[in-house]
């Protein structure tokens with residue numbers, strides 16, 4: 001069996017250090033906003049070159065809090081891609097804001113920047129691009145479009161830990177606010193739920209610190225309407241250790257991606273374009289006859305995934321939001337996508353087996 005991602009194997013070498021960190025936290029007993037949370041926040045800020053990091057309970061909350069701290073008028077418009085994980089759009093709706101969908105490009109999974117321009121109006125307050133599959137949206141180009149306008153950029157970096165833009169700047173330092181998830185399967189994942197917002201804006205940082213902790217940073221002084229969304233100290237103690245290996249593991253993902261790029265040579269399979277400094281959270285291919293290919297993968301005991309089988313406008317819970325709207329590229333990707341394993345610990349022999357299998361149809 002070739003697993004999609006073997007989480008146990010991924011951290012096997014760090015296991016002793018992680019256990020040590022966990023026992024230290026248990027000894028300290030500072031499970032809520034403890035020492036290790038602050039240590040991780042500092043370390044993560046330094047890794048992504050951002051002034052501040054605010055840990056929170058998960059990536060969905062990171063997006064929710066990032067939008068919330070802007071305190072925008074009800075029904076302000078937020079431009080977001082039609083292909084992303086549901087959380088990106090849920091965070092907008094839960095803040096009483098209006099999601100405005102924009103299609104992705106034809107041959108890559110990222111929001112179409114020219115289309116963004118067409119959807120901007122006086123109600124637009126946020127552009128929320130997603131670095132889907134670890135491929136990086138050009139925030140510089142978006143900045144050019146909104147120059148002089150009172151519009152924020154929040155990037156969904158849940159799949160982009162360690163990725164860099166076209167100028168070599170790290171995701172997490174490019175926008176007004178960047179939102180990360182540390183869900184276990186992410187490039188940087190913990191042993192449960194976890195998330196963070198990074199920002200260079202000290203005013204927003206101070207608001208976020210309160211908002212993630214019921215509106216308070218001083219006990220019994222609550223001067224914001226907040227939620228309970230703190231990063232667990234235990235999770236932070238795991239992340240501190242795992243962050244040391246992120247770049248190495250991202251490089252392994254890049255190598256596997258290069259191998260796939262060069263060796264998947266089947267006219268029935270369309271490979272996607274990824275940005276130059278992508279971290280390949282997923283390696284996604286497109287095929288017209290998906291069932292045929294998944295049957296072969298199953299027969300060969302190769303696990304796979306779909307990211308994602310429905311575009312945002314096709315999700316049941318949003319049916320009243322985007323009625324009658326079509327997003328051709330997002331819908332096509334939803335119908336034809338297959339994510340193949342890109343576990344940093346895949347062996348060459350396993351990668352070759354996957355390639356042979358894909359080339360055989």
Ligand SMILES: Cc1ncc(COP(=O)(O)O)c(C=O)c1O
Nearest residue numbers: 058059060085087158181182183
């Ligand atoms: C693009 C994207 N946004 C947001 C999230 C939400 O993160 P979480 O699962 O930690 O809430 C995820 C991950 O699941 C994601 O992939």
